[in-house]
Amino acid sequence: MRPGLLPLVLMLVLVTGSWPLEQLPKDSYNINWSKFSGFWYILATATDAKGFLPSQGKGKLWASLVDIHSKGQLKVVIAVNGQQGCQAHTVMLRKDSKRPVFRNPLRGVKGFHVLATNYHYGVVCVWLGRAGREVKNLLLFSRQTTSSFLSLREFVDTAEILDLVRTVTILPKDVSCANTILP
Numbered sequence: 001m002r003p004g005l006l007p008l009v010l011m012l013v014l015v016t017g018s019w020p021l022e023q024l025p026k027d028s029y030n031i032n033w034s035k036f037s038g039f040w041y042i043l044a045t046a047t048d049a050k051g052f053l054p055s056q057g058k059g060k061l062w063a064s065l066v067d068i069h070s071k072g073q074l075k076v077v078i079a080v081n082g083q084q085g086c087q088a089h090t091v092m093l094r095k096d097s098k099r100p101v102f103r104n105p106l107r108g109v110k111g112f113h114v115l116a117t118n119y120h121y122g123v124v125c126v127w128l129g130r131a132g133r134e135v136k137n138l139l140l141f142s143r144q145t146t147s148s149f150l151s152l153r154e155f156v157d158t159a160e161i162l163d164l165v166r167t168v169t170i171l172p173k174d175v176s177c178a179n180t181i182l183p
């Protein structure tokens with residue numbers, strides 16, 4: 001996505017109060033998935049899911065392993081350190097046939113959106129939910145355990161517009177959970 005487009009997309013969210021999947025500029029999906037694939041640390045999170053965030057000071061870095069397959073399939077492994085300790089989840093997402101979005105409704109994943117990336121960092125929003133109960137998880141992906149000012153800024157700005165800014169949590173730099181899914 002070109003940097004200038006994110007505010008535009010987020011304005012739409014703000015105005016319509018929901019994620020305008022159809023109106024999303026094609027650019028936001030015009031990412032090179034092979035380049036986006038691979039191992040990512042997750043340095044920060046913000047969510048409207050209750051009981052999802054680690055208690056203060058108890059967190060560890062999360063991680064994700066993204067793998068694009070042919071035929072529009074995206075395999076996403078995610079390691080999170082929550083109240084149950086370190087857990088890894090794997091989900092296969094499929095590109096919607098009509099809309100440019102990856103999802104797996106049976107597993108409760110309504111959408112995996114990369115809102116911004118330069119392939120060194122990524123601002124990712126994962127929409128989860130079934131039957132009208134939806135939660136969004138905003139994640140700051142990074143190839144390294146440190147974040148640049150620009151990436152953090154973009155993450156916080158996005159969280160603000162999605163009304164998640166009060167839940168922004170910077171995860172402590174403990175790699176013991178993240179490294180469990182290192183390829």
Ligand SMILES: *[C@@H]1O[C@H](CO)[C@@H](O)[C@H](O)[C@H]1NC(C)=O
Binds near residue numbers: 032033034035
């Ligand atoms: C996508 O990225 C891969 C890996 O970096 C590269 O080999 C390929 O040429 C890129 N494709 C396009 C269309 O830029």
